[in-house]
């Protein structure tokens with residue numbers, strides 16, 4: 001019987017410790033559930049150990065069990081250890097150990113002594129206080145050690161199995177020690193005349209109860225094992241999914257994409273099985289995020305991902321590799337198929353997205369490259385697909401391009417130009433020249449337009465049309481624009497007071513909230529009168545960002561700086577701009593003047609614009625005047641100011657001043 | 670299925686070409702499938718509307734509660750069996766224009782040619798470009 005009790009105790013303890021570690025690892029509600037399961041096992045084990053041992057105990061007098069107290073004793077074991085297990089999972093490690101361990105030790109003892117009260121003997125029972133105290137101390141002490149090891153088994157870098165085994169050992173020791181020390185404290189003297197021996201009926205019932213308890217233990221142990229395996233497998237799957245997929249769209253993430261690309265490269269025989277990489281970039285998605293918020297942007301991205309899935313079909317190697325960038329790996333397809341796919345994607349992505357009553361119009365640019373043909377290595381393939389994507393974007397977006405090697409050269413050229421441009425400002429390669437403007441009636445100089453020049457050390461003079469768009473794209477335009485403004489204002493201070501200076505503003509600069517402040521700073525630092533400064537903007541700058549442009553330009557205008565509308569007549573001239581924006585001057589696009597006198601339409605347009613300017617109280621400048629005929633026409637049409645090679649090419653400030661001096665002297669003579 | 674007065678109705682009007690993006694022809698069979706699938710989905714989602722095929726142009730109206738109608742439009746946008754899709758008009762209204770139709774289908778090239786209907790369809794196809802409201806009215810009378 002004692003051996004059986006020991007086996008019961010060992011199995012129970014082993015399962016208990018196993019469940020106990022689950023309790024310690026769980027959080028919140030789960031922790032309570034695990035603590036409960038642990039305590040049912042532990043309680044049943046302690047209880048069964050005790051009573052199996054009691055069945056084997058041969059009392060010198062007749063004995064039986066009190067059913068109520070027997071049941072109470074198992075409840076105490078379950079409840080008490082349950083509290084102990086729960087406490088042992090507290091955040092503060094020291095307290096967890098002390099409170100958890102001693103509660104468990106006490107519960108084992110409480111179960112035992114209540115169990116002893118349930119054991120009814122027809123004799124005189126005496127208790128040895130010393131042994132009782134010893135049993136209590138032993139139980140608590142050994143439980144504390146068991147708790148210590150269980151807690152330690154969760155620490156990193158430990159031999160978990162060994163630590164857990166130690167914990168099991170000490171738990172067994174606590175239960176066994178308590179029982180036998182407790183039994184030593186218990187003494188029965190038979191009363192003469194009563195029969196000795198056990199009540200066999202009660203003992204039979206007891207055996208049944210113990211068998212049930214044992215089943216409970218094995219069952220919980222087994223089911224916890226199964227649950228564990230299930231959840232672990234599920235967790236594993238979930239973790240893998242999280243690690244490999246984009247949370248928002250469920251597509252592959254960058255990591256999985258790289259791995260997928262590597263796999264594809266490994267499994268494809270070079271040059272035999274085609275492998276394509278398709279890179280997709282949404283056009284105009286950023287403004288969705290900016291205007292409707294990221295939450296909304298996320299929903300749009302989900303829909304975009306869904307469209308990709310639908311179009312790409314079963315072959316699901318689609319990845320989200322950036323905010324609004326996607327990539328697809330296509331195998332077992334011809335170039336024709338891939339072109340069809342890309343065309344399909346471009347079309348479907350250009351269709352309106354309707355969400356929450358908003359209509360989102362986006363587009364997509366796509367670049368594709370074929371492995372082994374357009375790139376022997378993975379990196380090359382990615383790079384070339386990127387270059388093709390870039391080419392698609394440069395070609396006006398909403399289209400797709402297959403990589404061709406010329407693209408690389410263009411990109412290379414652009415890259416060098418980009419680096420050079422970044423250095424140009426610091427190396428003093430940029431300069432400002434001035435094209436004078438004259439009064440149409442008197443022919444007197446009224447001012448000059450500042451024009452930016454870049455003298456490249458190797459390539460020579462680079463026209464602004466070649467590098468300004470690049471500067472806008474790479475975010476250099478604000479720095480360059482500010483430099484030009486400062487330079488122009490500084491040099492204009494040397495000119496006669498009646499002469500103004502006109503400086504071009506890029507649309508990007510107008511969007512910059514710091515523009516007004518930097519204009520004010522430059523004017524105050526150079527000492528130029530704001531009235532002598534005129535800023536030239538194009539109509540495209542006003543398109544789209546109406547409100548902000550209006551606010552910025554109004555503030556600039558209030559400060560006394562004049563605003564001129566450049567290249568007038570070419571863009572989407574909407575007359576409403578003229579009314580709404582604080583525009584002081586219209587500059588007629590050079591193309592109209594240059595086709596005079598041959599083109600009568602141009603003549604009509606020039607006359608219409610000057611009339612319009614007069615009606616709106618705006619000055620009108622004619623640009624691009626190259627001949628006397630053109631000069632006379634523009635003056636007669638009613639233009640206020642003229643500008644062009646007929647008067648002067650753009651010159652340096654010094655040259656301009658010497659010209660001014662000679663004309664002044666000539667005038668004075 | 671009657672127009673529910675209490676909840677507002679979202680109505681989307683678009684046109685597209687009856688040419689699949691990847692191949693050129695759209696068979697009768699394929700159109701039948703599209704219409705059947707549309708009716709099935711729309712019936713379940715309480716979406717109603719009309720699909721017209723004027724020569725090789727689809728003109729479609731879908732209407733219903735906002736969520737289901739937007740979802741139906743998204744399904745239409747995911748469908749590569751038509752191309753050149755242009756959203757013409759999107760409005761909210763108090764009731765449906767086509768409460769009785771989970772998806773009415775009228776085509777101009779049906780046999781035998783029905784001259785009158787073809788002329789009406791042609792008129793709608795022209796009106797949709799500039800006067801969507803008028804086009805919708807004409808669609809209603811077409812179905813009466």
Ligand SMILES: Cc1cc2nc3c(=O)[nH]c(=O)nc-3n(C[C@H](O)[C@H](O)[C@H](O)COP(=O)(O)O)c2cc1C
Pocket residue numbers: 702703704706707708710711720727729731741744745748750751772
């Ligand atoms: C011209 C045309 C009209 C369509 N009209 C509808 C429609 O009214 N409702 C709808 O749910 N889908 C419509 N669709 C989309 C599909 O026919 C079909 O409903 C959809 O592919 C089913 O998606 P599912 O397979 O995810 O259920 C239309 C497609 C085309 C090409």
